[in-house]
Amino acid sequence: xxxxxxxxxxxxxxxxxxxxxxxxxxxxxxxxxxxxxxxxxxxxxxxxxxxxxxxxxxxxxxxxxxxxxxxxxxxxxxxxxxxxxxxxxxxxxxxxxxxxxxxxxxxxxxxxxxxxxxxxxxxxxxxxxxxxxxxxxxxxxxxxxxxxxxxxxxxxxxxxxxxxxxxxxxxxxxxxxxxxxxxxxxxxxxxxxxxxxxxxxxxxxxxxxxxxxxxxxxxxxxxxxxxxxxxxxxxxxxxxxxxxxxxxxxxxxxxxxxxxxxxxxxxxxxxxxxxxxxxxxxxxxxxxxxxxxxxxxxxxxxxxx
Ligand SMILES: Cc1cc2nc3c(=O)[nH]c(=O)nc-3n(C[C@H](O)[C@H](O)[C@H](O)COP(=O)(O)O)c2cc1C
Numbered sequence: 001x002x003x004x005x006x007x008x009x010x011x012x013x014x015x016x017x018x019x020x021x022x023x024x025x026x027x028x029x030x031x032x033x034x035x036x037x038x039x040x041x042x043x044x045x046x047x048x049x050x051x052x053x054x055x056x057x058x059x060x061x062x063x064x065x066x067x068x069x070x071x072x073x074x075x076x077x078x079x080x081x082x083x084x085x086x087x088x089x090x091x092x093x094x095x096x097x098x099x100x101x102x103x104x105x106x107x108x109x110x111x112x113x114x115x116x117x118x119x120x121x122x123x124x125x126x127x128x129x130x131x132x133x134x135x136x137x138x139x140x141x142x143x144x145x146x147x148x149x150x151x152x153x154x155x156x157x158x159x160x161x162x163x164x165x166x167x168x169x170x171x172x173x174x175x176x177x178x179x180x181x182x183x184x185x186x187x188x189x190x191x192x193x194x195x196x197x198x199x200x201x202x203x204x205x206x207x208x209x210x211x212x213x214x215x216x217x218x219x220x221x222x223x224x225x226x227x228x229x230x231x232x233x234x235x236x237x238x239x240x241x242x243x244x245x246x247x248x249x250x251x252x253x254x255x256x257x258x259x260x261x262x263x264x265x266x267x268x269x270x271x272x273x274x275x276x277x278x279x280x281x282x283x284x285x286x287x288x289x290x291x292x293x294x295x296x297x298x299x300x301x302x303x304x305x
Contacts, residue, residue, distance in 0.1 A: 004288035005295040006281065008042065008263050010240045011163045011188035013124055015042035015097060015263060018296060019253065019281045022244050022267030023048055023101035023126060023167070024073065026274075028087035029094075035274035038096035040281065042263055045099040046087065048128050051109055051116075053079035058211035063200040068221030068246075069268050070198045072212035075103055075131070080116050092121055099165070101126045107141075111154035118160030125164040127155055130171075130194045142169040142194075145181035152185035163188040165242060170196055170222075170229055179233045179241075190233060191242035191265065193226045219268040220246040227259060234260025234301060248276065250283025260301040 006017035020043040026032045029044040038044045056076025063070045078087065083100070091098055100122045102113045110127060117125060129142030129151050141147035148166065155164050166182040168175065170193040179190045195216025200209040208214075226245025234241040243261030247253050248269040256264050269276040284296075293299060 003294055004285060006284060006288075008296060010124075010165070010242070010262060013043075013097075013163050013188070017042045017281050017284070018257065018261075018263035019277050019284070020045050020099065020242070020263060020265045021270065021277060022265035023128065025267040025270050028083070029091040029096060029098070030087075032270065032274050032277075033094070036270070036276075036278050038091060038094045041096065041277055043097040043099050043123065044091060045101050045126050045265060046083070046091070047077055048075055048101040048103040049077050049080045049083045049113070050075070050103050051080055051113055053077060053082070060209060060211055061215070063209040063215065065198070065200055065217065066221065068198075068217050068219035069271070070200050070210065070215040070217050071195070072210045072215035074212065080113055084116070084120050088120060088122065097123045099124045099126045101128055101167070103128045103131050105131060107150045107154035110151050111158040114155045114158040114162075114164070115160075118158065118162050122162065124188070125155065125159055125162055126167050126191060127151060127164060128167050128194065130167075130169040140169060140171065142178065143172050145174075145177045148178050149181040149185050152182045152187050156186040165189045165191050167194060168192040168229075168233075169194045170225055170245075175229045176232050176236045179237055183237050183239050187239060189240040189242055189262070190237065191244060192229055192233065193222065193245045196222055196225065218245070220248060222246050223252065227255060230256055230261050231259035231303070247280070248272075250280045250287055253280050253284060254287060254299065257296055257300050258303050260303070262300065 057074030223246030
């Protein structure tokens with residue numbers, strides 16, 4: 001094993017390093033290829049797919065804010081069948097470890113998606129629970145422990161032998177209670193955070209900037225919120241916690257590992273520098289060499305309170 005050893009384990013998954021792409025910020029993985037070889041990353045997590053194609057929202061769908069980005073893409077995607085037929089084989093051909101991010105309108109839809117993807121060669125599932133449950137009044141399933149438990153159970157029953165990560169929304173009264181519900185129902189790991197509901201307005205036009213009026217805030221502006229919730233979850237869960245939200249540098253990634261994250265995901269940073277994930281991997285290696293660390297276990301969760 002070459003030193004330092006950057007590899008990490010998430011349940012049965014062995015990743016060569018802890019750096020993954022965050023869903024929705026690198027398409028289906030190949031868009032980054034020129035700048036960021038997918039096979040060099042811990043894993044590529046693809047744009048969320050649903051059972052049928054979703055059209056997404058009207059434009060404008062992006063607004064910049066101080067240290068952040070507000071997006072209202074509306075989870076536009078090609079649908080699972082096109083993903084399995086086209087995007088997945090092309091990405092797997094690069095030798096990348098692939099996590100498929102999934103989204104649905106009900107636990108049944110999450111179950112059906114998990115079953116379909118269990119028959120493919122994806123390496124793991126990431127389950128975005130931030131979608132409204134249409135059958136139950138439109139409340140985001142990720143907002144309550146009960147909602148997360150239902151979706152987690154539906155995925156567990158249908159995912160075959162695929163490991164699965166439940167991706168949590170920060171928009172909840174008690175993040176630890178929600179994360180513990182995922183753990184109790186058999187999730188391999190949790191990842192957090194998804195975007196934070198936000199809006200931008202145009203004073204001159206007296207109109208919202210986004211056609212959808214509201215969107216989700218990401219980028220450096222959300223990092224302190226993400227760090228706090230990752231620390232809370234890592235301190236209370238037995239399963240691995242994957243941290244994300246505003247990670248733009250190796251130092252940011254190391255901070256998440258210090259508070260207990262097993263691995264990290266890079267999202268908005270890739271929109272400003274598509275090589276950000278590989279630069280962060282190299283930055284981790286350099287820092288470990290400088291500090292004399294053989295592996296990341298020597299840093300993980302070592303925050304002194
Ligand atoms: C343009 C855009 C599209 C996104 N699409 C998805 C998605 O399809 N599924 C998902 O779970 N998260 C999606 N996200 C959320 C990110 O994966 C991530 O959780 C969030 O942006 C926080 O990380 P960051 O600050 O590093 O971007 C999206 C974010 C952005 C900016």
